[in-house]
Amino acid sequence: MGAFLRSVETALRRGGAASSHLPRRFFSVESSPERKVAVLGAAGGIGQPLALLMKLNPLVSSLALYDIAGTPGVAADVSHINTRAQVAGFMGEEQLGKALEGSDVVIIPAGVPRKPGMTRDDLFNINAGIVKSLCTAIAKYCPNALVNMISNPVNSTVPIAAEVFKKAGTYDEKKLFGVTTLDVVRAKTFYAGKAKVPVEEVDVPVVGGHAGITILPLFSQATPVSNALTDEDIKALTKRTQDGGTEVVEAKAGKGSATLSMAYAGAIFADACLKGLNGAPDIVECSFVQSSITELPFFASKVRLGKNGAEEVLGLGSLSDYEKQGLESLKPELKSSIEKGIKFVQEN
Numbered sequence: 110m111g112a113f114l115r116s117v118e119t120a121l122r123r124g125g126a127a128s129s130h131l132p133r134r135f136f137s138v139e140s141s142p143e144r145k146v147a148v149l150g151a152a153g154g155i156g157q158p159l160a161l162l163m164k165l166n167p168l169v170s171s172l173a174l175y176d177i178a179g180t181p182g183v184a185a186d187v188s189h190i191n192t193r194a195q196v197a198g199f200m201g202e203e204q205l206g207k208a209l210e211g212s213d214v215v216i217i218p219a220g221v222p223r224k225p226g227m228t229r230d231d232l233f234n235i236n237a238g239i240v241k242s243l244c245t246a247i248a249k250y251c252p253n254a255l256v257n258m259i260s261n262p263v264n265s266t267v268p269i270a271a272e273v274f275k276k277a278g279t280y281d282e283k284k285l286f287g288v289t290t291l292d293v294v295r296a297k298t299f300y301a302g303k304a305k306v307p308v309e310e311v312d313v314p315v316v317g318g319h320a321g322i323t324i325l326p327l328f329s330q331a332t333p334v335s336n337a338l339t340d341e342d343i344k345a346l347t348k349r350t351q352d353g354g355t356e357v358v359e360a361k362a363g364k365g366s367a368t369l370s371m372a373y374a375g376a377i378f379a380d381a382c383l384k385g386l387n388g389a390p391d392i393v394e395c396s397f398v399q400s401s402i403t404e405l406p407f408f409a410s411k412v413r414l415g416k417n418g419a420e421e422v423l424g425l426g427s428l429s430d431y432e433k434q435g436l437e438s439l440k441p442e443l444k445s446s447i448e449k450g451i452k453f454v455q456e457n
């Protein structure tokens with residue numbers, strides 16, 4: 110993640126007026142392989158800042174921005190930024206194939222966001238249909254791409270994507286990821302604030318799923334270790350991480366859910382996927398993937414990313430009693446959200 114921020118900084122410096130005196134060796138990104146990234150839902154609250162962040166990522170050579178409306182403007186705007194990625198906007202279903210063709214990574218923030226009083230599950234019917242149709246197109250036009258699913262409820266949309274790919278005969282469990290990075294980003298921020306440690310040094314795995322109590326931050330494994338936190342502090346941090354989305358939904362008072370922090374988290378995860386594809390070693394991020402580390406068919410945990418996508422799904426490590434309890438209590442809800450997604454594709 111630090112490297113991504115540094116590369117953004119480099120991209121920014123590169124575009125700045127003062128860049129002419131910076132040594133060329135800082136800008137060796139031209140040697141990294143061609144990589145196409147497609148953002149589906151690119152004109153939305155998440156999609157626009159995510160498009161911006163992907164344009165700043167020097168690992169991206171081609172950036173396809175797709176939405177049902179509004180993409181020509183977003184694409185024209187972002188395309189003027191003087192970084193490597195060539196930007197193209199695509200609008201409407203008839204242009205979806207062109208947007209997807211040749212993609213290495215497809216990021217999906219398409220769909221409706223939560224409003225106050227709604228749970229992620231309330232979004233199910235609308236977003237399930239959107240995800241199903243987008244994944245049908247992915248199976249047709251870029252079956253080998255890594256898919257980064259942001260559309261909620263992730264606990265169900267990832268199983269939906271898997272079922273669609275299975276039906277199309279293109280499913281590869283290593284290539285489908287539910288983006289839970291925002292839970293990690295929040296857990297890190299909240300932990301750093303409470304433990305009074307430098308936030309940029311903090312690491313906290315977050316496992317389980319991506320809704321309410323299914324989000325299980327493992328503060329017992331947080332680094333740097335803090336002995337200053339009481340059991341009550343850990344409970345409060347856990348609850349705040351689980352309710353982080355609701356905190357934003359309520360503060361936005363009807364104007365949507367997390368977009369800027371989500372775009373940041375999505376950009377971090379996509380960057381990790383690209384680094385993995387390019388063969389960088391030791392790229393590990395938490396993600397909601399097909400998994401056998403519990404009895405549930407999908408589960409979020411640390412995943413090692415490589416040339417084929419999820420090269421290894423890492424285990425949970427040792428858990429505190431509080432986390433063990435949390436793990437058991439999240440399983441029924443997560444199981445039913447997964448089953449709901451599978452059933453949706455079977456019946457539609």
Ligand SMILES: NC(=O)c1ccc[n+]([C@@H]2O[C@H](COP(=O)([O-])OP(=O)(O)OC[C@H]3O[C@@H](n4cnc5c(N)ncnc54)[C@H](O)[C@@H]3O)[C@@H](O)[C@H]2O)c1
Nearest residue numbers: 150152153154155176177218219220221222259260261291
């Ligand atoms: N994974 C996470 O941590 C996380 C966090 C926040 C939000 N989300 C989810 O991300 C999604 C988008 O949120 P947002 O705030 O950007 O919403 P938004 O309404 O601002 O944007 C969604 C965009 O999707 C587009 N869209 C709708 N149907 C489409 C289709 N068939 N093909 C392509 N694009 C389509 C819309 O035109 C719109 O531009 C929601 O489902 C939200 O719940 C996920």
